[in-house]
Amino acid sequence: MSKVIEIYRILKDKLGEEEARVVAEAFEELGGVRKDIATKEDINKLKLEIKQLEKELKGEIRSLDNRIWWIVGVILVQWLSLMIAIVFR
Numbered sequence: 001m002s003k004v005i006e007i008y009r010i011l012k013d014k015l016g017e018e019e020a021r022v023v024a025e026a027f028e029e030l031g032g033v034r035k036d037i038a039t040k041e042d043i044n045k046l047k048l049e050i051k052q053l054e055k056e057l058k059g060e061i062r063s064l065d066n067r068i069w070w071i072v073g074v075i076l077v078q079w080l081s082l083m084i085a086i087v088f089r
Helices: 003-015 017-034 040-087
Strands: none
Touching: 003 017
């Protein structure tokens, strides 16, 4: 049996049927909202996911950094080759 129904039955004798129904519905609505609230476990899982994404992002940034240095090196070599070709022409 649902706790909301138990609350309704207990309050019905003390407050009356209409008042008990209103209180029980309020509890039910609050319970529905509460399902949407994150638990500590949810937050801890999210923190782990964020840490994993952070590691992956750092790896991607390192990879991009290495590629940029290679591109800069190739451009410098090409530029120097062009300058040497112009000077010794």
